[in-house]
Amino acid sequence: MAALALDVRGLVKTYGRQHALAGVDIAVAPGELVGLLGPNGAGKSTLVKSVCGLVRPSAGTLTVFGDRAGSRAARVAIGYLAELFRYPAWCTADELLRLHQRLAGSDGGAAERQRLLDLVGLPGEAGRKVGAMSKGMQQRLGLAQALVGGPRLLLLDEPTSALDPVGRRLVRDVLGRLRDSGVAVLLNSHLLSEVELVCDRVVIVRAGTVVAEGVPSELSRPRGVEVETDTGRRVIDGLGRDDVPALVARLVAAGEQVYAVRPLASTLEDVYLDAVGGQTG
Amino acid sequence: MTGRLDSARAVWVLAMWAVRESIRRRVFVVVGLLTAGFVALFALGSTVAFEHNPEAQQAFGGAVDAHELAGATLNGLAMFAILFLGCVLATFLTLSVVRGDAEAGLLQPLVVRPVGRAQVLLARWLAAAVVCAVYVAVVDVAVLLTLKATGDWMPEHAVLVVLLLMLAVAVLAALCLLGSVALTSIANGIATFMVLGAGMFAGLLGQVGHGLGNASLEHTARVVSWALPFEALYQDGLARTTAGQGGATKFLVNLGPFGGGHEAGNGLLLYVAGYLALVGVLSVAATRRRDL
Numbered sequence: 001m002a003a004l005a006l007d008v009r010g011l012v013k014t015y016g017r018q019h020a021l022a023g024v025d026i027a028v029a030p031g032e033l034v035g036l037l038g039p040n041g042a043g044k045s046t047l048v049k050s051v052c053g054l055v056r057p058s059a060g061t062l063t064v065f066g067d068r069a070g071s072r073a074a075r076v077a078i079g080y081l082a083e084l085f086r087y088p089a090w091c092t093a094d095e096l097l098r099l100h101q102r103l104a105g106s107d108g109g110a111a112e113r114q115r116l117l118d119l120v121g122l123p124g125e126a127g128r129k130v131g132a133m134s135k136g137m138q139q140r141l142g143l144a145q146a147l148v149g150g151p152r153l154l155l156l157d158e159p160t161s162a163l164d165p166v167g168r169r170l171v172r173d174v175l176g177r178l179r180d181s182g183v184a185v186l187l188n189s190h191l192l193s194e195v196e197l198v199c200d201r202v203v204i205v206r207a208g209t210v211v212a213e214g215v216p217s218e219l220s221r222p223r224g225v226e227v228e229t230d231t232g233r234r235v236i237d238g239l240g241r242d243d244v245p246a247l248v249a250r251l252v253a254a255g256e257q258v259y260a261v262r263p264l265a266s267t268l269e270d271v272y273l274d275a276v277g278g279q280t281g
Numbered sequence: 282m283t284g285r286l287d288s289a290r291a292v293w294v295l296a297m298w299a300v301r302e303s304i305r306r307r308v309f310v311v312v313g314l315l316t317a318g319f320v321a322l323f324a325l326g327s328t329v330a331f332e333h334n335p336e337a338q339q340a341f342g343g344a345v346d347a348h349e350l351a352g353a354t355l356n357g358l359a360m361f362a363i364l365f366l367g368c369v370l371a372t373f374l375t376l377s378v379v380r381g382d383a384e385a386g387l388l389q390p391l392v393v394r395p396v397g398r399a400q401v402l403l404a405r406w407l408a409a410a411v412v413c414a415v416y417v418a419v420v421d422v423a424v425l426l427t428l429k430a431t432g433d434w435m436p437e438h439a440v441l442v443v444l445l446l447m448l449a450v451a452v453l454a455a456l457c458l459l460g461s462v463a464l465t466s467i468a469n470g471i472a473t474f475m476v477l478g479a480g481m482f483a484g485l486l487g488q489v490g491h492g493l494g495n496a497s498l499e500h501t502a503r504v505v506s507w508a509l510p511f512e513a514l515y516q517d518g519l520a521r522t523t524a525g526q527g528g529a530t531k532f533l534v535n536l537g538p539f540g541g542g543h544e545a546g547n548g549l550l551l552y553v554a555g556y557l558a559l560v561g562v563l564s565v566a567a568t569r570r571r572d573l
Contacts (some may be wrong), residue, residue, distance in 0.1 A: 052393045075395045086386040090305040102294045103288065103394040142401040145390060 005184030079151030089131030104149035295404030331432035352434030
C-alpha cells in the first residue's frame with residue numbers, strides 16, 4: 001500500500017499554556033486536493049508549518065510519504081508557499097527560481113523555470129525584479145517557487161489572498177492540473193467558494209481541533225424544497241431531492257399550478273458557519 | 282558522502298547569494314565611498330602628525346623617539362577605527378539572519394528546502410566573515426601604505442596584525458549572528474555595538490590598570506577580552522605592532538588610548554577557533570529550537 005502523502009496523527013502544539021493545536025488528525029492521499037478551513041487563529045498555519053518542519057510539534061506524529069515531517073527526505077517531497085512570504089526585492093524572478101532549483105537539487109534548468117513562469121501566468125517576466133512586481137505577481141511567483149523541483153506534496157497557505165479574480169481562476173486551474181498529475185495538495189484558504197470549487201475534501205478546524213471533515217457535497221445537508229406555484233413562492237422544510245416527485249404530485253392534486261421546484265441544500269458556507277459556530281479570529 | 286557534498290553545495294549557494302545581495306544592494310559602493318573618506322582623513326592626520334615630528338622631538342628631548350610615538354599612535358588609532366568599521370559591516374550583514382528574516386518571511390522559503398538550518402547559518406556567517414575580513418584587510422593595507430608614504434613608518438608584524446583584525450571581525454559577525462536568533466534586528470544591532478563598546482572599554486581599562494599598576498583592573502580587562510575575544514585579538518595586534526619599542530617611547534605609547542595592548546600568548550588562535558565553534562553550536566542549537 002502506497003504511503004499517504006501526508007499523515008498527521010494527534011498533533012498538539014502549545015505556546016506556553018495556549019493550545020494552538022489540540023490533537024489534530026489529517027490524512028492526504030497522493031493526488032488528493034484537501035482544503036483546510038477555519039477562522040483566524042484556528043491553528044491552520046501552525047498545522048501547515050508543522051508539516052514543513054518550521055514549527056516543532058509538542059506531541060503527535062507527522063509523516064510525509066512515510067518520512068518524518070521536517071526530515072530531509074520529507075522536505076525533498078514538499079513545496080511550500082507561506083501566507084506571509086517575501087522574496088528579496090533586488091533579485092529577478094529567474095534568479096529566485098534558479099536559487100530554489102539549486103537548493104532543491106533540481107536539474108530542470110532554464111526550461112523548468114520558463115515552464116513554471118508560464119504556468120503561473122508570468123511569461124516574459126523572468127527578468128523582472130521582485131521589487132517591481134505587484135503583490136499578485138509576487139504571489140504567483142511564490143507558487144512557481146513552491147513548484148520548483150516537482151514536489152509530490154504541495155502546501156499552500158492562503159495562496160490567492162493577493163490575487164484578483166483572474167489570478168484566482170488561474171491558480172485553481174493550476175491546482176486542478178497538479179491533482180491530475182498525482183500531486184497532493186493541502187490548501188489553506190479563507191475563500192470558501194474557491195475551496196468548494198477545487199477541493200476533493202475539506203477539513204474544518206476550530207480552536208486547534210478538527211470539527212468537520214468530508215467531501216463538500218457530503219457535508220452539505222438538505223434545507224427543504226422551494227416551490228413556485230400560482231399561489232406564490234414558498235419553502236417547504238424537512239424535504240429533500242428524493243421527495244420532489246411526491247411533492248409535485250400532491251400540489252397538482254391539490255389544484256395548484258407548479259411553475260418551478262428547487263431542492264435546497266446548505267452551502268459550504270453554511271456548513272462552515274455551523275462548524276465554527278460563527279467564530280471569527 | 283553525497284549528503285555532505287549536498288550540504289557543502291548548499292552552504293556555497295547560500296553564501297554566494299548573500300554576497301550577491303550585498304553587491305546588488307550597493308552595500309560595497311556605499312562602504313567603499315565612505316571608507317575612501319576615512320582613508321583620506323587618516324592621510325591628512327598622518328601627514329600633519331609626521332610633519333610636526335621635529336618640533337615634538339625637540340620637546341621630548343632624546344629620551345623619546347617622536348617618530349615612533351607618532352607612528353604607533355596613528356596605527357593604533359587606525360586599528361581601532363578599522364575594527365569599528367568592520368564591526369559596522371559585520372553587524373549589518375548578520376543582524377537579521379534568523380529572527381529578522383523569519384519575521385519578514387524571507388527565511389522560511391529557504392529552510393523548507395532540503396537545506397538544514399545549520400547550513401543557512403554557516404553560509405550567512407561565512408559570507409559576512411569573508412566580506413568583512415577582506416574589507417578589513419584592504420583598509421588596513423591602505424592605512425599601512427599611508428603611514429609608509431607620509432612618515433616612512435611601518436609597524437612590526439604588519440601582516441600578522443592584519444590577520445588578527447580579520448579574525449576579530451569574524452568573531453563579531455559570529456556574535457551578531459548568535460544575537461539574531463533571539464533578538465529583533467534593531468535590538469541585535471544595538472546589542473552588537475554595545476558588545477563592541479564593552480570590549481574596547483575593557484581594553485582601555487586594562488591599559489589604565491597597567492599604567493597605574495592596578496592588578497584588579499588588569500585582571501578584569503583580561504577576563505572581558507577572553508570573553509569577547511575580538512578584544513583579545515585587537516589587544517594582541519596592538520602589542521605586536523609596538524613589540525620592538527622600549528624605554529620612554531614604549532611607556533608613552535602604552536599610556537595612550539591607541540597604543541600598548543596586551544599580548545595574549547600562543548593559545549589565542551586556538552582559543553578563538555574554539556570560541557567560534559562554540560558560538561556556532563549555540564547558534565545552531567537555538568535556531569533549531571526556534572519555531573519559524
